[in-house]
Structure formats: C-alpha cells, structure tokens
Amino acid sequence: MIVFLKLLSGICWTIVYIESIRIGFKQKTYAMPLFALALNICWEGLYSYNGLTNNPTVQSWINLVWFLLDIMIVFTYFKYGKKEFSEHADVKYFIPWSILVFVMSFVLQYSFLVEFDSLGGTYSAFIQNLLMSVLFITMLVRRRSSKGQSLTIAISKWIGTLAPTILFGAIMGNQLVLVLGVFCSVFDIIYIFYLNSIRNLSFAAQSDKLEKTVNY
Numbered sequence: 444m445i446v447f448l449k450l451l452s453g454i455c456w457t458i459v460y461i462e463s464i465r466i467g468f469k470q471k472t473y474a475m476p477l478f479a480l481a482l483n484i485c486w487e488g489l490y491s492y493n494g495l496t497n498n499p500t501v502q503s504w505i506n507l508v509w510f511l512l513d514i515m516i517v518f519t520y521f522k523y524g525k526k527e528f529s530e531h532a533d534v535k536y537f538i539p540w541s542i543l544v545f546v547m548s549f550v551l552q553y554s555f556l557v558e559f560d561s562l563g564g565t566y567s568a569f570i571q572n573l574l575m576s577v578l579f580i581t582m583l584v585r586r587r588s589s590k591g592q593s594l595t596i597a598i599s600k601w602i603g604t605l606a607p608t609i610l611f612g613a614i615m616g617n618q619l620v621l622v623l624g625v626f627c628s629v630f631d632i633i634y635i636f637y638l639n640s641i642r643n644l645s646f647a648a649q650s651d652k653l654e655k656t657v658n659y
Contacts, residue, residue, distance in 0.1 A: 483575070612624045
C-alpha cells in the first residue's frame with residue numbers, strides 16, 4: 444500500500460507538470476500561480492539536492508525530475524506572464540516582483556528544513572499544496588476563463604495530494620498532515636467543479652455563436 448501510494452502521487456504530479464508545460468506553450472500563458480510555482484520549484488530543488496548529497500533515495504531522484512520539469516513551467520511564466528501582470532501593475536515591476544517571490548520562497552523552504560529537519564519537507568509540501576489549491580481557484584476567478592488550466596491538471600493534483608495524505612496523515616498518523624491534506628482535497632474538489640462549470644459555459648457560448656453564424 445505504501446509503495447502504491449507513493450507511486451500514485453509521483454505519477455499524478457508528473458502529469459500535472461507535463462500538462463502545465465504543454466498548456467503553457469500551447470496557450471501562451473503559465474499554468475501554475477506564481478507563489479505556488481516559486482514554493483514548488485524551491486522545495487524540489489532544495490530537497491532533491493539535500494537528498495542526493497546526503498542519503499540518495501528514489502524520492503530524491505523523483506524530486507530532481509520534478510525540479511527539471513518545474514524549470515520549464517518557470518520559463519513559461521517569465522515568457523508569457525508579463526502580459527497578465529501588466530493588467531494589474533506597471534510591467535517594469537514584473538521582474539523585481541517575481542525575483543522577490545522566488546527569493547522569499549527559497550528562504551522559507553530552507554528555514555523549514557533547518558527548523559524541522561526531515562519533517563520540514565513534509566510540512567512545507569502540504570502547506571504550499573494547500574496554498575496552491577486556493578491559488579488555482581483565485582487564478583480561475585481572476586482570468587474569468589479556463590485559460591492555462593485543465594481538468595487533467597486539476598484532477599491529477601487532487602489525486603497526487605490525496606495519496607500522501609492517506610499515507611502520512613491516515614496510515615502514519617500525522618495529525619497536521621491529515622488536516623492540511625483534507626483541506627487540500629476540499630479546495631481541489633471545489634476547483635474541479637468550478638473549472639468544469641467554466642469550461643461548460645465556454646463551450647455553450649461557442650456553440651451558440653457557431654449556430655448563429657450558420658443560421659446567418
């Protein structure tokens with residue numbers, strides 16, 4: 444069961460990253476909210492390096508693969524993110540603001556590692572995961588469309604988080620992980636239904652437009 448849950452989580456999160464890269468380049472946008480992306484890549488870079496240099500495990504190599512995939516998502520953010528940023532603030536602040544967020548994210552992740560040692564990775568992963576769940580909903584509301592988002596990402600993220608929630612929270616009995624994981628699922632499910640409704644409305648609007656064009 445433990446191996447199955449780890450594999451399930453690893454596969455699902457890999458799907459999230461690959462789909463985020465694909466959609467990012469296809470739709471010329473970024474598919475992961477900035478703060479979630481920054482915390483994510485810093486976590487994966489830090490714990491892949493720490494694991495591979497101290498006690499290499501399969502998870503350490505998986506973290507490295509995720510880190511490399513995240514680099515591509517970061518690339519889509521810097522390549523396409525200026526346009527969306529300019530809708531809310533002066534574009535000249537895009538780079539300084541982004542760098543500040545990435546620096547802050549690294550400092551936070553490193554502090555978790557120093558303060559909590561081996562548990563730091565688990566706690567920070569679930570905290571940033573909960574933040575990501577909320578930020579995906581926020582991104583959907585802000586964009587007012589499903590641009591840069593897909594049900595594949597939404598469902599894979601949910602299952603990819605649910606698996607370690609069961610493993611560390613239910614099976615291993617970590618109360619904090621269980622609480623964080625449960626709320627991740629709550630917001631992930633809300634996001635899945637919200638995203639699906641937005642997609643359905645978009646498809647319906649396109650169908651009506653096509654029908655009117657044909658009738659005309």
